[in-house]
Amino acid sequence: MTGTGRLTQSEGSGGSSPRAGTPAGSGVTSLRNITAAPPMRADARRNYDRLIAAATAVFAERGADDVSLEEIARRAEVGIGTLYRHFPSRQSLLEAVYADQVEGLELLAAKLLTAESPKAALAEWLRAMVQFGRTKRSLSAALVEMIGKESELLSSCAAVLRTSLGALLERAQQAGEVRQDVQAADLLRLAHALILAADWYAGDTSQADRMLGLLMDGLTTRPAD
Amino acid sequence: MTGTGRLTQSEGSGGSSPRAGTPAGSGVTSLRNITAAPPMRADARRNYDRLIAAATAVFAERGADDVSLEEIARRAEVGIGTLYRHFPSRQSLLEAVYADQVEGLELLAAKLLTAESPKAALAEWLRAMVQFGRTKRSLSAALVEMIGKESELLSSCAAVLRTSLGALLERAQQAGEVRQDVQAADLLRLAHALILAADWYAGDTSQADRMLGLLMDGLTTRPAD
DNA sequence: CTACTATACGGAGGCACCCTCCGCTTTGCA
DNA sequence: TGCAAAGCGGAGGGTGCCTCCGTATAGTAG
Numbered sequence: 001m002t003g004t005g006r007l008t009q010s011e012g013s014g015g016s017s018p019r020a021g022t023p024a025g026s027g028v029t030s031l032r033n034i035t036a037a038p039p040m041r042a043d044a045r046r047n048y049d050r051l052i053a054a055a056t057a058v059f060a061e062r063g064a065d066d067v068s069l070e071e072i073a074r075r076a077e078v079g080i081g082t083l084y085r086h087f088p089s090r091q092s093l094l095e096a097v098y099a100d101q102v103e104g105l106e107l108l109a110a111k112l113l114t115a116e117s118p119k120a121a122l123a124e125w126l127r128a129m130v131q132f133g134r135t136k137r138s139l140s141a142a143l144v145e146m147i148g149k150e151s152e153l154l155s156s157c158a159a160v161l162r163t164s165l166g167a168l169l170e171r172a173q174q175a176g177e178v179r180q181d182v183q184a185a186d187l188l189r190l191a192h193a194l195i196l197a198a199d200w201y202a203g204d205t206s207q208a209d210r211m212l213g214l215l216m217d218g219l220t221t222r223p224a225d
Numbered sequence: 226m227t228g229t230g231r232l233t234q235s236e237g238s239g240g241s242s243p244r245a246g247t248p249a250g251s252g253v254t255s256l257r258n259i260t261a262a263p264p265m266r267a268d269a270r271r272n273y274d275r276l277i278a279a280a281t282a283v284f285a286e287r288g289a290d291d292v293s294l295e296e297i298a299r300r301a302e303v304g305i306g307t308l309y310r311h312f313p314s315r316q317s318l319l320e321a322v323y324a325d326q327v328e329g330l331e332l333l334a335a336k337l338l339t340a341e342s343p344k345a346a347l348a349e350w351l352r353a354m355v356q357f358g359r360t361k362r363s364l365s366a367a368l369v370e371m372i373g374k375e376s377e378l379l380s381s382c383a384a385v386l387r388t389s390l391g392a393l394l395e396r397a398q399q400a401g402e403v404r405q406d407v408q409a410a411d412l413l414r415l416a417h418a419l420i421l422a423a424d425w426y427a428g429d430t431s432q433a434d435r436m437l438g439l440l441m442d443g444l445t446t447r448p449a450d
Numbered sequence: 451c452t453a454c455t456a457t458a459c460g461g462a463g464g465c466a467c468c469c470t471c472c473g474c475t476t477t478g479c480a
Numbered sequence: 481t482g483c484a485a486a487g488c489g490g491a492g493g494g495t496g497c498c499t500c501c502g503t504a505t506a507g508t509a510g
Contacts, residue, residue, distance in 0.1 A: 081500085295466085306472095
């Protein structure tokens with residue numbers, strides 16, 4: 001994560017805002033629809049996005065605790081009052097960031113479904129997932145702590161991830177590039193394990209990448225070649 | 226946990242103070258000796274004990290986070306400055322409470338070794354352990370987070386627990402009251418699981434007790450009777 | 451294009467917490 | 481009994497949380 005936040009560097013179009021009237025070309029399952037609401041004013045939406053971006057960046061840098069909401073507001077160049085209007089509690093900000101990240105992964109998966117090499121696509125998605133995990137790690141810990149695993153948000157996020165990954169995986173398998181006996185849930189768990197393991201060598205992303213490489217090797221069908 | 230703190234209700238003699246010159250009748254392995262230091266003045270020691278007791282009580286009530294150090298000082302009827310002198314960081318207070326609890330369990334085990342029924346003794350110790358867990362839970366989470374599982378304190382605590390439990394278990398096994406194939410480490414893990422599970426029905430101790438009962442049933446040799 | 455109002459902005463301010471610093475008190479020894 | 485050394489404790493500066501309300505602005509109706 002270099003600066004502004006978001007999943008990779010996409011910027012612009014990404015997936016944000018909680019309840020934007022008629023976004024444009026929906027098509028994704030979306031966590032969004034759960035919280036339908038009147039459309040936001042343009043400035044409100046701008047600030048909302050800024051806050052999410054700032055929060056994502058800071059969480060990735062230093063974890064979800066040890067960050068003052070006021071710092072996030074400062075980084076987003078927004079008044080503290082604005083932050084509290086959009087996110088009445090610390091938790092709601094956490095949830096929003098989490099959902100935003102998951103939606104980013106969903107969009108990425110959709111895009112990668114038309115990529116040239118299904119296997120490379122799968123690998124890229126997994127890398128993004130692990131990368132995302134760097135934020136998610138402390139984030140989900142904090143979340144789970146707060147909402148006591150009842151929240152519908154968390155489970156619907158898991159479903160979205162499983163679906164996204166499932167599509168990529170199936171395509172790679174149909175192309176004969178990945179073993180048939182691998183399941184999406186397994187892969188998700190493995191990615192999760194990687195996230196945790198990467199935490200050990202905190203900060204050193206290369207470790208996670210190396211492990212991911214090993215994982216991909218293991219997935220290969222290795223038919224001819 | 227009713228009021229003042231400590232493991233059960235023993236009060237007085239328990240195990241506290243970090244580096245008390247010549248306490249009296251040592252005999253326990255002790256986490257203590259690690260941090261040798263000049264003896265404390267009487268008032269210092271008194272305040273130290275009060276702080277530990279107050280902290281233990283509050284942690285048991287509300288967990289290790291969400292507690293201001295100032296409240297602990299107030300409860301101990303001690304100035305905030307005194308708290309900070311004894312425990313320069315939040316972590317050091319956490320560690321001290323933890324060690325104190327473990328030492329309490331160690332003493333309890335020693336006492337129970339001469340109890341009439343080895344099996345009842347084992348059960349009682351396990352109950353105390355789970356009870357203690359109510360503090361330990363959030364406490365050890367906070368600790369592990371802070372000191373990143375390197376700390377020698379944590380592992381020596383685990384060793385003490387294993388040894389204490391081991392002695393009780395062995396006695397119960399020799400008396401033929403508990404199955405031979407149970408190991409101390411297993412029991413410790415089970416107790417830990419109980420602690421976590423009890424967290425689900427937070428606050429309701431009876432649940433934990435019920436589960437403990439089931440566990441003890443499972444341990445029984447069930448030879449005759 | 452102008453006027454108007456619902457919506458949103460933003461920061462001052464009240465409260466709690468963290469931690470430090472230092473003048474005052476107590477202890478324990480000679 | 482006297483006197484350091486050790487300990488006490490709270491005022492105070494810094495920061496974070498969250499609320500409240502006067503001001504600014506987007507979007508709409510005329």
